[in-house]
Amino acid sequence: xxxERPRRRSTAPAVMAEPTASTVxxxxxxxxxxxxxxxxxxxxxxxxxxxxxxxxxxxxRLHRFYERLREGYxxxxxxxxxxxxxxxxxxxxxxxxxxxxxxVDLPDxxxxxxxxxxxxxxxLGMEDDVPFAVGLxxxxxxxxxxxxxxxxxxxxxxxxxxxxxxxxxxIGDGRMFYRFRTIG
Amino acid sequence: xxxxxxxxxxxxxIKFGVRAATWPELVQEAGVALxxxxxxxxxxxxxxxxxxxxxxxxxxxxxxxxxxxxEQLGLKPHRILQRNELACASGQSAIRSAFAAIASxxxxxxxxxxxxxxxxxxxxxxxxxxxxxxxxxxxxPAGATAPPFFAMVAQRHMxxxxxxxxxxxxxSEKNHRFANTNPSAQFYEKTFSRDKLLRLxxxxxxxxxxxxxxxxxxxxxxxxxxxDHVREYTDTPxxxxxxxxxxxxxxxxxxxxxxxxxxxxxxxxxxxxxxxITVGDLDLAEVHDCFSISEIVEYEALGLCPRxxxxxxxxxxxxxLGGDVVINPxxxxxxxxxxxxxxxxxxxxxVYEQFAAAVPPARQVxxxxxxxxxxxxxxxxxxxxMVYQRGGAA
Numbered sequence: 001x002x003x004e005r006p007r008r009r010s011t012a013p014a015v016m017a018e019p020t021a022s023t024v025x026x027x028x029x030x031x032x033x034x035x036x037x038x039x040x041x042x043x044x045x046x047x048x049x050x051x052x053x054x055x056x057x058x059x060x061r062l063h064r065f066y067e068r069l070r071e072g073y074x075x076x077x078x079x080x081x082x083x084x085x086x087x088x089x090x091x092x093x094x095x096x097x098x099x100x101x102x103x104v105d106l107p108d109x110x111x112x113x114x115x116x117x118x119x120x121x122x123x124l125g126m127e128d129d130v131p132f133a134v135g136l137x138x139x140x141x142x143x144x145x146x147x148x149x150x151x152x153x154x155x156x157x158x159x160x161x162x163x164x165x166x167x168x169x170x171i172g173d174g175r176m177f178y179r180f181r182t183i184g
Numbered sequence: 185x186x187x188x189x190x191x192x193x194x195x196x197x198i199k200f201g202v203r204a205a206t207w208p209e210l211v212q213e214a215g216v217a218l219x220x221x222x223x224x225x226x227x228x229x230x231x232x233x234x235x236x237x238x239x240x241x242x243x244x245x246x247x248x249x250x251x252x253x254x255e256q257l258g259l260k261p262h263r264i265l266q267r268n269e270l271a272c273a274s275g276q277s278a279i280r281s282a283f284a285a286i287a288s289x290x291x292x293x294x295x296x297x298x299x300x301x302x303x304x305x306x307x308x309x310x311x312x313x314x315x316x317x318x319x320x321x322x323x324x325p326a327g328a329t330a331p332p333f334f335a336m337v338a339q340r341h342m343x344x345x346x347x348x349x350x351x352x353x354x355x356s357e358k359n360h361r362f363a364n365t366n367p368s369a370q371f372y373e374k375t376f377s378r379d380k381l382l383r384l385x386x387x388x389x390x391x392x393x394x395x396x397x398x399x400x401x402x403x404x405x406x407x408x409x410x411x412d413h414v415r416e417y418t419d420t421p422x423x424x425x426x427x428x429x430x431x432x433x434x435x436x437x438x439x440x441x442x443x444x445x446x447x448x449x450x451x452x453x454x455x456x457x458x459x460x461i462t463v464g465d466l467d468l469a470e471v472h473d474c475f476s477i478s479e480i481v482e483y484e485a486l487g488l489c490p491r492x493x494x495x496x497x498x499x500x501x502x503x504x505l506g507g508d509v510v511i512n513p514x515x516x517x518x519x520x521x522x523x524x525x526x527x528x529x530x531x532x533x534x535v536y537e538q539f540a541a542a543v544p545p546a547r548q549v550x551x552x553x554x555x556x557x558x559x560x561x562x563x564x565x566x567x568x569x570m571v572y573q574r575g576g577a578a
Contacts, residue, residue: 049312051324087437088322114442116335116388118327123312126327134332136436147436148326155389160343177325 042125042172049124055175061091064103069168069176074108076144077101087144106144110137110180112162113145117155131155137164137180152182187287188410191421192279192572194222195406195533200521201370203401207244207301208256214297214403215257222407224417225295230407231263232291236278236298238271238524242313243301253297263291271317272474273559273568274298275404275528280568282408283424292410298529299403310399317562319435328436330474331388331396333563338390338477340442344492349390351495352476353381356394358504359473359512363519365546368530370400370521395476400521404529406536419575420540422532422555425461426571428454433565448485448558448567455556455569463487466509467552468538470531472560473516479503482558483511485567505547513538513547531557532570539574 047054055066068075077086079093080100092099115135122130133155138145150164164180171177196217198210205213219225235253240246250267254260264285270277275298285291304310311329318328341347360376363369381394388396407417414421430447433439456462463486471486473479480494488508489497497503503511514520514534517527535555537543557570 049309051312051315051320053321053325088319088435114336114340116332116339116391118329118332118388119385120387121311121329121331122308122327123315123324123329124306124308127308129327132327134326134328136336136439136442145437145439147323147328160339171325179326 036167036169040172044173045125051123051125052171052175052177062089065089066176068103068105069178072168074106074166074168074178075103076106078104085143087146106166107139107141108166110139110146110164110166112136112150112158112160112164113138114160115150115155115158115162133158135180149179150182151179158182188289188412189423190283190286190408190410191414191423192406192408192532192536193414193417193421194218194225195404195529195536196221197368197404197526197530197533198402199368200400200402200523200526200530202303205301205401207240207246207249207299208252210299210301210401210403211253211256211297214299214405218295218405218407222417225407227258227260229293230259230295231261232282232285232294233257233259233261233265234278234282234294234296235267236275236296236525236529237267238269238274238300239313239316240301242316243304243310253299257295257297259295264294270566270568271561272472272522272524273528273561273566274525275530276532276557276559276568276570277528278525279406279408279528279532279570280427280429283427283570286408286410292413294408295405296408296529297403297405298523298526300523300525301401302399302523303401307399323436330563331391333436334475334477335388335391337442337481337564338395338475341477341481341495342390344443345495347477347480347495349382349392350378351480351499352391352395353378354498355473355476355479356381356518358498358501359479359516359518360394361519362513362547363515365544366515366520369515369519370398371515371519391475391477394518397474397517397522400523402521402523402526402530404526404533406529406532418540420536421575422536422539422572423574424570425573426455426457426459427569428452428458429566429568430454431566434562436563439563439565443481444491445481445485445560445564445567447565448482448560448569449487451567451569452486452556452558455571459554459571459573461554461571466554466556468510468513468535468549469556469558470512470514470534471556471558472527473512473518474522474560476518478560478564479511479516486556486558505549510549513543513549528557528559528568531559532572535572539572
């Protein structure tokens, strides 16, 4: 939160602005690669033992994020008032508390800033994924460093600086999430 | 510091480890241990109870734990009864709240109990609980827990400064060696040479098993009171002289530099400044070695050595007995285990006992006057620091 506080509550409606078609400026627009093939069907898990969020409009005001993922794009919110690009997507701007936000698509390429792998100690539902690589990825041309799974080559062959692309995927029960995939 | 002076006047730690005991049973055990350690303590004099507990909802399927703990301890708090949750720093958070309550005059005598039950029949379920301390909807689905995050800290530290696996092992060897002097430590009877540590399996590369603190059941308790009552309990109080805290992100995307923990620098400056001392005045520090790399970055962020030289500081033994300042004489989280809510309280017990010269000679810091306790929580996104001074007038 910034030190500067608005003198009174915003009169903006408590809804997100309609999504726009804009992308992060000075980056090349994301190319829709289309979602990856659905993962194998996923066992239904109690909500409180499942990290994947509920994504539908009756559950979250950020449903647009998941709908855009289904279209193959990773997106986030940007404040219309002060221009702050957010991660994760927000329902109000943490910098100025404005609720007037636009949805913008993010670049679909980046480079690995740091990575590791989970070789033991995976949470429920992820035991069969072990070993899996995770990392922080600097998106090309956007001031964001996102965390996520890194698919493609095994962790033993990854390097810092590795080029990756973003990938949307169906987690196996109709919900969408994102991850990174090595290129080449 | 403004307000009344406040001191820890006694405390106790129960056996940490894989315990055949439930959450409420661990609390009772801590109460028994506290009664033995502070026989002057009368339940009627305790007006407040602060319970440091990170995830009882997850690990024990129990919320509203403060009144449960009060009933288990035979206390009927009439000033403040609350549970403090700050993930891995829940215990220190409870101590800070007790300190603030007493300094302000709201409380006269407060008990702090820190407790965590972490060993579950299903390790995957326990790991799921640990994942909840991260950003659930955004980092959780990728499998974010503490080990891969701190592994990335280690990877970047190795890349940027040339830190080595041997230097990580030096931290772990020191803390396990201290733990061999501490019967309440989870690894009291397990020895770990540097060579052995370097052969343990990788958990989250480059971190090996011995670089990671473990899942642990445990509890600890302390008594705090004002300058008006300290002498009723002890001749060797640990006065709270400073306190500081800083937080600047939550989602892993917003961590910034992984190797520069500015939050700890700011929190420790605040705490040391309030105490009127500098880091060079410290005789010992209990810092949050949830991973070996954490202690190395903490040396740097505290200002014990320049940025990038934490690995050398460890390898040269400058945080060992006989070094610049003794770091983690209790055995650290690496040697004692890390029952989240209990850790910060057990660290405070160590400071009290070091000041009282009540620890085994093998880890007794010679004539200590100043001590610092640090806890980080989550992905090192919160840093909490307390500074204590031994005895003397209020």
